[in-house]
Amino acid sequence: MSYSAEISRVNPSCFLFIIDQSGSMGDQFIQPGFEGRTKADFLADTINKVLTNIVIRSTKTEETPWDYFHIGVLGYGATVGPAFAGSLSGKSLIPVSEIAENPARIEERAKKVSDGAGGLVDQNVKFPIWFESVANGGTPMTQAMTDANGILSSWLAESEHQDCFPPVVIHISDGESTDGDPSGVMTELGNLTSSDGNVILFNIHVSSSDTGSIKYPNSSEGLPDQYAQMLFDTAGHLTPFMIQTARNEYGFEMSDDARAYIFNASPDELVAGLDIGTRPTADENLR
Amino acid sequence: MRFSITHLATQKLGNRPKEYEDWFASDPPEASQLSNLYLCLSITDGATESIFSSLWAKLLAEDFILQKSTHTDALKAIVAGKSEAWTRAIESKSLPWYAEEKARYGAFATVLGAYFFTKPERGRLRGRFRAVALGDSCLFQIRDGKLRRAFPIQQSNEFDSHPALLSTRVSANRNVWEKVRHNWGGWKAGDTFFFATDALSAWFLQQTESGRSPFGRVLELLSKDPERSRSNFVELVQLLRDDQELKNDDVTCSIVELHDV
Numbered sequence: 001m002s003y004s005a006e007i008s009r010v011n012p013s014c015f016l017f018i019i020d021q022s023g024s025m026g027d028q029f030i031q032p033g034f035e036g037r038t039k040a041d042f043l044a045d046t047i048n049k050v051l052t053n054i055v056i057r058s059t060k061t062e063e064t065p066w067d068y069f070h071i072g073v074l075g076y077g078a079t080v081g082p083a084f085a086g087s088l089s090g091k092s093l094i095p096v097s098e099i100a101e102n103p104a105r106i107e108e109r110a111k112k113v114s115d116g117a118g119g120l121v122d123q124n125v126k127f128p129i130w131f132e133s134v135a136n137g138g139t140p141m142t143q144a145m146t147d148a149n150g151i152l153s154s155w156l157a158e159s160e161h162q163d164c165f166p167p168v169v170i171h172i173s174d175g176e177s178t179d180g181d182p183s184g185v186m187t188e189l190g191n192l193t194s195s196d197g198n199v200i201l202f203n204i205h206v207s208s209s210d211t212g213s214i215k216y217p218n219s220s221e222g223l224p225d226q227y228a229q230m231l232f233d234t235a236g237h238l239t240p241f242m243i244q245t246a247r248n249e250y251g252f253e254m255s256d257d258a259r260a261y262i263f264n265a266s267p268d269e270l271v272a273g274l275d276i277g278t279r280p281t282a283d284e285n286l287r
Numbered sequence: 288m289r290f291s292i293t294h295l296a297t298q299k300l301g302n303r304p305k306e307y308e309d310w311f312a313s314d315p316p317e318a319s320q321l322s323n324l325y326l327c328l329s330i331t332d333g334a335t336e337s338i339f340s341s342l343w344a345k346l347l348a349e350d351f352i353l354q355k356s357t358h359t360d361a362l363k364a365i366v367a368g369k370s371e372a373w374t375r376a377i378e379s380k381s382l383p384w385y386a387e388e389k390a391r392y393g394a395f396a397t398v399l400g401a402y403f404f405t406k407p408e409r410g411r412l413r414g415r416f417r418a419v420a421l422g423d424s425c426l427f428q429i430r431d432g433k434l435r436r437a438f439p440i441q442q443s444n445e446f447d448s449h450p451a452l453l454s455t456r457v458s459a460n461r462n463v464w465e466k467v468r469h470n471w472g473g474w475k476a477g478d479t480f481f482f483a484t485d486a487l488s489a490w491f492l493q494q495t496e497s498g499r500s501p502f503g504r505v506l507e508l509l510s511k512d513p514e515r516s517r518s519n520f521v522e523l524v525q526l527l528r529d530d531q532e533l534k535n536d537d538v539t540c541s542i543v544e545l546h547d548v
Contacts, residue, residue: 009301056385060340065385283335287299
């Protein structure tokens with residue numbers, strides 16, 4: 001049965017984020033509650049929170065977190081390349097422990113938490129930063145996907161990764177490629193495999209307008225254009241646990257063969273998609 | 288009462304011994320052919336998703352045998368007192384940012400405890416016990432080689448990945464108390480009780496449902512030398528994991544052989 005491998009320190013899995021850093025990501029959201037925030041700023045905050053959550057999930061004691069996952073962030077805009085900041089700059093796929101020990105900086109931010117009596121109080125929490133907001137240049141999606149292919153092929157070829165729980169690639173973009181048709185190389189990316197199944201390419205198209213989204217479809221019916229079609233065609237299928245999370249925790253309706261795909265995602269749907277995409281299996285299976 | 292207690296344990300495959308997150312405790316401690324007026328025993332299973340779970344499991348197991356009560360109110364008092372102890376222990380450490388943030392979520396564990404005693408009834412001493420459980424660690428009573436009682440889970444298909452858990456955080460325990468289960472009954476000379484965390488408990492029930500004798504198989508591992516018993520147990524667990532009969536998890540099994548009232 002696919003997507004059933006145990007994730008452990010001796011059999012880690014992998015997340016690769018591919019992030020559009022083109023000039024249009026500097027546009028502001030108009031959705032209520034997010035007005036004034038640029039897509040790039042919001043995405044940077046969200047990616048940093050997702051990385052924090054992965055580190056915390058991998059933390060068992062005060063010792064360095066367990067390397068359940070290797071993680072990479074690839075940015076594409078004026079340049080294409082690994083997008084970690086600080087001492088991790090230039091590194092493509094690194095274990096969770098190294099990410100935990102090397103944020104570029106740590107901010108303190110207020111977070112609303114339960115007071116145990118039904119109310120909420122502000123609590124200062126540490127907010128590590130590994131990824132900075134960038135919005136500059138074109139959309140060299142084809143180059144980014146080619147680089148991602150190279151990174152993941154090499155990682156999967158290593159003997160200790162060949163039986164891994166298949167990597168999840170989360171691609172976030174707000175527009176079409178400016179360096180040719182990336183569909184071929186995106187299909188190749190989704191055809192990479194471990195013994196436990198195919199790499200899952202999760203395409204999230206973000207929108208700063210309020211035009212309504214198409215979430216986790218199982219067919220291309222109703223997609224507005226060829227670009228949306230291309231993102232659907234190259235998207236992988238959600239794992240059963242991803243579907244369970246999406247249905248039970250977010251109330252999203254979808255079929256059992258839903259694709260890892262959102263078109264015109266709102267900010268909330270982007271956050272939900274990143275949560276769903278980075279929990280491909282239950283945390284009880286992190287051994 | 289005259290009885291023998293054996294504690295057997297091994298960590299998850301791939302983990303180091305210090306990463307074992309179950310805990311066991313008994314009063315009196317492990318020994319053979321003991322005479323005592325009572326036996327109190329507990330096993331706890333720290334949740335793998337939470338931090339400092341083994342500390343929480345240890346605090347709960349050890350305080351249960353100090354309190355020696357199976358009432359829900361006693362369990363509430365244990366949790367209140369020991370969650371403060373857990374918090375003090377964590378706050379005394381200088382933690383990296385990720386451990387500090389993880390500690391805010393608290394630690395979680397299942398609990399199973401039992402108290403064995405004798406009671407005069409109709410001119411004779413009778414063996415009695417009381418037990419309390421929250422979660423999926425189980426107690427099994429064996430008489431004449433047959434399973435007489437399984438508590439709190441009776442069938443192997445009842446195990447899932449979301450057992451009820453006791454937390455170090457008050458807010459996380461609000462709805463958990465209604466899931467506490469109690470059991471009580473009698474025992475006779477010759478009875479054996481097994482206390483096991485979930486992976487082994489599920490195996491015990493699956494094997495029994497298939498007509499096999501898993502409890503006898505484990506009893507055959509016991510030797511006069513406790514270290515020999517433990518190494519036999521580790522070998523059996525490894526074999527069961529290799530055959531994919533046993534989930535890869537920390538495994539704890541405490542065995543009480545009741546020789547005489």
